[in-house]
Amino acid sequence: MEQPLIETKNLKKYFQTSEGNLHAVDGINLKIFKGKTLGVVGESGCGKSTLGRTIIRLLEATEGEVLFKGNNILDYGFEEMLNIRKDMQIIFQDPYASLNPRMTVSEIIVEPIKVSRIITNNNKINKKVSELMDTVGLAKRLVNSYPHELDGGRRQRIGIARALALNPEFIICDEPVSALDVSIQAQILNLMMDLQDEEGYTYMFITHDLSVVKHISDEIMVMYLGQAIEQASSDELFENPLHPYTQALLGAILVPNLSRRNENKEIVRGEVTNPISPKPGCRFAPRCPYFKEDCLGQEIEYKEVDKGHFVSCVLYNK
Amino acid sequence: MAERLLEIKDLNVVYETDESVVHAVNNLNLVINKGETLGLVGETGAGKTTAALSIMKLLPDKTGIIKRGEIGLENINITIATKYDKRLLRGNVISMIFQDPMTSLNPTLTVEYQIAEVLALHKKDMKKAELSKRVDEILEMVGLPPSRKHEYPHQFSGGMKQRVVIAIALACEPKLLLADEPTTALDVTIQAQILKLMKELKEKLDTAMLLITHDLGVVAEICDKVAIMYAGQIIEQGMIEDIFESKYHHPYTEGLFDAIPDLSKKTKRLNPVEGLMPDPTDLPTGCFFHVRCRKCMDICKTKEPEIKWTNADKTHLIKCHLFNDNK
Numbered sequence: 001m002e003q004p005l006i007e008t009k010n011l012k013k014y015f016q017t018s019e020g021n022l023h024a025v026d027g028i029n030l031k032i033f034k035g036k037t038l039g040v041v042g043e044s045g046c047g048k049s050t051l052g053r054t055i056i057r058l059l060e061a062t063e064g065e066v067l068f069k070g071n072n073i074l075d076y077g078f079e080e081m082l083n084i085r086k087d088m089q090i091i092f093q094d095p096y097a098s099l100n101p102r103m104t105v106s107e108i109i110v111e112p113i114k115v116s117r118i119i120t121n122n123n124k125i126n127k128k129v130s131e132l133m134d135t136v137g138l139a140k141r142l143v144n145s146y147p148h149e150l151d152g153g154r155r156q157r158i159g160i161a162r163a164l165a166l167n168p169e170f171i172i173c174d175e176p177v178s179a180l181d182v183s184i185q186a187q188i189l190n191l192m193m194d195l196q197d198e199e200g201y202t203y204m205f206i207t208h209d210l211s212v213v214k215h216i217s218d219e220i221m222v223m224y225l226g227q228a229i230e231q232a233s234s235d236e237l238f239e240n241p242l243h244p245y246t247q248a249l250l251g252a253i254l255v256p257n258l259s260r261r262n263e264n265k266e267i268v269r270g271e272v273t274n275p276i277s278p279k280p281g282c283r284f285a286p287r288c289p290y291f292k293e294d295c296l297g298q299e300i301e302y303k304e305v306d307k308g309h310f311v312s313c314v315l316y317n318k
Numbered sequence: 319m320a321e322r323l324l325e326i327k328d329l330n331v332v333y334e335t336d337e338s339v340v341h342a343v344n345n346l347n348l349v350i351n352k353g354e355t356l357g358l359v360g361e362t363g364a365g366k367t368t369a370a371l372s373i374m375k376l377l378p379d380k381t382g383i384i385k386r387g388e389i390g391l392e393n394i395n396i397t398i399a400t401k402y403d404k405r406l407l408r409g410n411v412i413s414m415i416f417q418d419p420m421t422s423l424n425p426t427l428t429v430e431y432q433i434a435e436v437l438a439l440h441k442k443d444m445k446k447a448e449l450s451k452r453v454d455e456i457l458e459m460v461g462l463p464p465s466r467k468h469e470y471p472h473q474f475s476g477g478m479k480q481r482v483v484i485a486i487a488l489a490c491e492p493k494l495l496l497a498d499e500p501t502t503a504l505d506v507t508i509q510a511q512i513l514k515l516m517k518e519l520k521e522k523l524d525t526a527m528l529l530i531t532h533d534l535g536v537v538a539e540i541c542d543k544v545a546i547m548y549a550g551q552i553i554e555q556g557m558i559e560d561i562f563e564s565k566y567h568h569p570y571t572e573g574l575f576d577a578i579p580d581l582s583k584k585t586k587r588l589n590p591v592e593g594l595m596p597d598p599t600d601l602p603t604g605c606f607f608h609v610r611c612r613k614c615m616d617i618c619k620t621k622e623p624e625i626k627w628t629n630a631d632k633t634h635l636i637k638c639h640l641f642n643d644n645k
Contacts, residue, residue, distance in 0.1 A: 043505035151594060181361040181532060186577035186590030193587070208505065215579035215588070238581065252510040254535025256578055258562045261538060267510045271475050
């Protein structure tokens with residue numbers, strides 16, 4: 001069988017708080033194959049960003065393994081990590097906060113190249129910068145501009161150019177389009193998909209926007225309070241959502257047409273509960289319309305109910 | 319004929335700074351009838367919020383200036399309202415829900431105090447006990463347990479804070495509610511809850527609403543009428559069916575719809591409007607949209623298009639040269 005580019009095994013990240021351990025990422029197993037996109041969906045506080053940051057070691061994992069081409073990078077030392085970072089990059093959510101306001105566009109894009117010393121010749125570096133700016137659709141005249149002079153869409157293009165600077169194989173995209181207007185959002189999504197077609201990048205695409213995730217992903221994983229509760233191919237998940245939370249999420253999407261206007265929609269009640277020291281059992285149980293006693297007290301198995309379709313819910317635990 | 323509540327005529331708002339003049343709202347015309355919900359749609363910088371702030375008379379002093387036009391609320395022209403009149407209007411006849419519930423509440427005051435404050439200001443004859451009873455009623459109305467009224471904003475989640483903001487806005491049962499992106503900062507399941515609540519309350523209290531949003535999904539859910547704004551102008555306006563089901567559209571409206579990934583279809587590429595919103599300090603000549611328009615003609619570059627009705631009932635209007643002859 002083909003080896004996944006990225007694989008996590010029982011990955012956990014707990015944060016210590018005065019009230020106990022906050023289970024931000026709690027036993028995630030995932031595989032992403034080369035050239036594919038895994039979408040990670042969930043509401044705020046479900047641990048999707050923490051998962052992304054733990055995978056590229058911006059945060060240290062509490063437990064578990066992250067395998068990149070089969071090697072556990074959590075065991076790597078500083079030098080090895082510096083080396084592997086060339087292959088793993090991240091695009092951040094907020095193009096306003098993730099760029100240093102005191103650096104020009106070219107300085108921002110060059111920084112990863114300088115840090116990793118893959119190119120040392122200044123002329124070559126400048127050539128690389130203009131290539132990158134070309135790739136992401138930034139005009140040459142902006143090379144000495146500062147981020148504050150640019151709008152959100154252009155800033156996000158700088159973030160993308162910076163991530164591409166080292167020719168990575170794997171890119172984590174942490175809500176890269178959430179802060180942008182729809183038409184700019186569509187431009188950036190097109191750019192990212194074109195780049196994937198041309199260069200074969202592998203994406204992990206973190207978002208809360210379900211229509212975006214369906215558009216860009218091959219596989220989708222739904223997270224709730226640190227755990228994966230359902231995973232399937234993009235089409236399968238939208239056609240046949242199994243977990244009640246996935247069903248609720250899909251039901252809450254507002255479509256821009258009038259077909260569902262007067263429908264009496266089932267709206268999931270309540271809000272996300274506390275992720276600090278959760279009790280065993282399904283974490284969605286307090287909000288679930290199908291709540292049964294079996295839901296609490298025991299860990300729910302993350303089961304493959306159909307080929308490639310995983311779900312953790314007692315309803316499918318026959 | 320429905321009764322008119324708000325009528326904006328030919329409104330022009332500019333922000334004057336030392337270096338330049340920002341033309342935020344240009345010749346805006348808008349009517350909202352009693353009990354009706356109008357969705358004002360547009361991208362960042364389209365002038366949606368400025369329009370709402372002018373109705374609320376909350377434009378920044380000195381820099382924000384209403385150059386021309388009238389805003390009539392029932393029979394009062396609020397553009398010339400005095401400071402005293404403004405105080406009587408705000409919170410009582412018109413109120414506003416802001417985008418970010420995290421920053422629009424005072425963190426140092428209890429929820430009860432913040433709701434009672436509006437009532438105490440506008441209903442001066444209410445006794446303390448009555449006030450407290452009314453606060454309980456309002457909290458229940460927005461789906462919060464009155465037992466939590468002595469708590470502070472930070473003790474509530476985002477969705478609950480937005481419920482508190484709605485409670486404050488509706489405390490005096492205003493005739494017009496301005497909601498500026500009320501669900502943008504919320505998660506989808508919470509957004510669905512809040513929209514449902516707003517829909518119910520609007521019907522119960524017969525409040526008219528101006529809903530500012532960039533999300534056409536929210537509009538389809540809750541609005542009766544829609545106005546699409548671009549560079550401070552309304553470029554298309556109509557009943558909800560006109561916007562979502564008619565085959566005639568402004569090219570910008572088409573671009574907005576094309577930019578949203580369609581869940582029912584498998585499209586490889588999106589087809590958004592290229593380019594960016596024009597600089598409001600230096601607006602183009604002719605149609606403001608011509609620089610980005612796929613159907614741009616010579617006339618668009620020089621002459622500003624007129625407003626045309628596309629149907630006999632005069633409910634659907636488009637401001638575009640494409641519709642000037644045949645329709």
